Amino acid sequence: MQPDSAQAAVCERIELALGDITREHVDAIVNAANNSLRGGGGVDGAIQRAGGPEIMAECRKIGHCATGEAVITGAGRLSARFVIHAVGPVWQGGGAGEELLLASCHERSLELAREHGCRTVSFPAISTGAYGYPPQLAAPIALAAAIEALTRLPLIEKVRFVFIDEELHGVYEKALARLKASA
Ligand code: ADP
Numbered sequence: 001m002q003p004d005s006a007q008a009a010v011c012e013r014i015e016l017a018l019g020d021i022t023r024e025h026v027d028a029i030v031n032a033a034n035n036s037l038r039g040g041g042g043v044d045g046a047i048q049r050a051g052g053p054e055i056m057a058e059c060r061k062i063g064h065c066a067t068g069e070a071v072i073t074g075a076g077r078l079s080a081r082f083v084i085h086a087v088g089p090v091w092q093g094g095g096a097g098e099e100l101l102l103a104s105c106h107e108r109s110l111e112l113a114r115e116h117g118c119r120t121v122s123f124p125a126i127s128t129g130a131y132g133y134p135p136q137l138a139a140p141i142a143l144a145a146a147i148e149a150l151t152r153l154p155l156i157e158k159v160r161f162v163f164i165d166e167e168l169h170g171v172y173e174k175a176l177a178r179l180k181a182s183a
Helices: 004-011 044-049 053-062 100-116 135-152 166-182
Strands: 014-018 028-032 071-072 083-085 119-122 158-162
Touching: 004 135, 004 166, 014 100, 014 166, 028 044, 044 053, 053 071, 071 100, 083 100, 100 119, 100 135, 135 158, 135 166, 158 166
Parallel strands: 014 158, 028 083, 028 119, 119 158
Antiparallel strands: 071 083
């Protein structure tokens, strides 16, 4: 396979969907967590509510996660087997290493998924809610990071990005189309 057709094949393992990430039937769902792993609103609140108290109990034991990193717990009552708690950066205007940190929390999440034998993983649009990352800028970074990680992690079959918001879904669709076109 030529290198660019290899990248095109990797893009085929990425899927975008509209819906509630807590309802995903995958091995692991990714949570947009914060450093203290103490829960919050947005995706985090939805996951904790739907999954039940076991997830928070495990988060308390772990205690902390650095920005750009991820940790893993069980998924309580959710259909997924694991929740991967990834901490994206707070948007500060773009000059505080946000791009690298956003990419790295996606890569670390997929590496953790692989270490736990996951073949299917669903991500929310990390950092685009309370953390204020402009979706037009976050989308290509998140998608390119997932594509890069998938080239190294052949056992991960499918990565889904799941959006509660239709507009956001459209932004990521356009970004993925651009990445596919350049592959
Ligand atoms: P962050 O603090 O990393 O910005 P948020 O949880 O505030 O994380 O938001 C991240 C994104 O997740 C937002 O774009 C928001 O629209 C979206 N979101 C919120 N709830 C859900 C859900 N249940 N499923 C999928 N996406 C969700």
